[in-house]
Amino acid sequence: MERWEQLKETQPLAAQMLTNSYEKDRMAHAYLFYGHRGTGKREAARLLAKTLFCPNVKDSEPCQECRECRRIDSGNHPDLHWIEPDGASIKKEQVLNLQKEFTYTGLESDRKVYVIEAADLMTVNAANRLLKFLEEPSRDATAILLTENSEAIIQTIRSRCQQIAFQPLNQNKMRDYLIAEGVSRSNAFLLSALTNNVEEALEMLEGDWFANVRKLVIQLTEVLQSKPNEALLFVNHQWMPHFSEKDTLQRGLDVLMLWYKDMLYEHLGREESIVFIQEKDKREHAMMRWSRAQVTACMSGIMEAKRHINQNVHPTLVMEQLTLQLQRC
Numbered sequence: 001m002e003r004w005e006q007l008k009e010t011q012p013l014a015a016q017m018l019t020n021s022y023e024k025d026r027m028a029h030a031y032l033f034y035g036h037r038g039t040g041k042r043e044a045a046r047l048l049a050k051t052l053f054c055p056n057v058k059d060s061e062p063c064q065e066c067r068e069c070r071r072i073d074s075g076n077h078p079d080l081h082w083i084e085p086d087g088a089s090i091k092k093e094q095v096l097n098l099q100k101e102f103t104y105t106g107l108e109s110d111r112k113v114y115v116i117e118a119a120d121l122m123t124v125n126a127a128n129r130l131l132k133f134l135e136e137p138s139r140d141a142t143a144i145l146l147t148e149n150s151e152a153i154i155q156t157i158r159s160r161c162q163q164i165a166f167q168p169l170n171q172n173k174m175r176d177y178l179i180a181e182g183v184s185r186s187n188a189f190l191l192s193a194l195t196n197n198v199e200e201a202l203e204m205l206e207g208d209w210f211a212n213v214r215k216l217v218i219q220l221t222e223v224l225q226s227k228p229n230e231a232l233l234f235v236n237h238q239w240m241p242h243f244s245e246k247d248t249l250q251r252g253l254d255v256l257m258l259w260y261k262d263m264l265y266e267h268l269g270r271e272e273s274i275v276f277i278q279e280k281d282k283r284e285h286a287m288m289r290w291s292r293a294q295v296t297a298c299m300s301g302i303m304e305a306k307r308h309i310n311q312n313v314h315p316t317l318v319m320e321q322l323t324l325q326l327q328r329c
């Protein structure tokens, strides 16, 4: 995310508030960006830093080309400090080091920006140290704290920050965002139905795991349809090896659920809701086997399987039961 215009698409309120205060020269000394993972907090912090350092800002947008902008992109800006948890927490020493840095003036100006990621993971000592720091703001320093859990940050720090909420993305915005990030349309449709977390969606696309899930889901229904006697074999030899953990199996079942849901949408004539946008032929073929009532019964079976996995029933057993149930539907 390189421009406020883009952030306005996904986080209109946050983008509006930040650009407004910039335009009116009313930037706060400290910000707290809070919201779920994958809502763009980190990108917004980088964009805000660029806006503050770039000498060629126009309509709030940094130029992206000057030395300042480029050094921020490469993570080498001397006056932008980025603190992440050291292990499980942010320690007092990290905040002390930051303060030490601040006693030197910047090379080109006095402006400094520091970003504290997962600020809720500050130890009590670190938080108290930071609080002292926030109480004596130097004129040109801007703090940006990021958190998924703002309740875990002590009230005295929160009250010194301007709090900016990052909202979970709705499905359409999520899909458009992924497409803008270069994700294929067919993956963007499916992923945005699975999660509203951009980072999680992009992580799922790493390697060929997700492409294989997509394939396995369709193959499973094809086997159920054309060679039902081989379905259990397919589940044991093809399906299970791909889902070694409880979480990934839940994901697989989510995708299977979306496949049946699409069949239901097609039966109901709600094609605009379909997320397997490339598999129309296969869906139509599957619909010869599963009527609307049967699709609904299959969906109940999948939901039940998901519940059983949560209750720690053995995954292979759950999948075998589900397969038998899908055969009977």
Ligand SMILES: [Zn+2]
Pocket: 054, 055, 056, 062, 063, 064, 065, 066, 067, 068, 069, 070
């Ligand atoms: Zn610039």
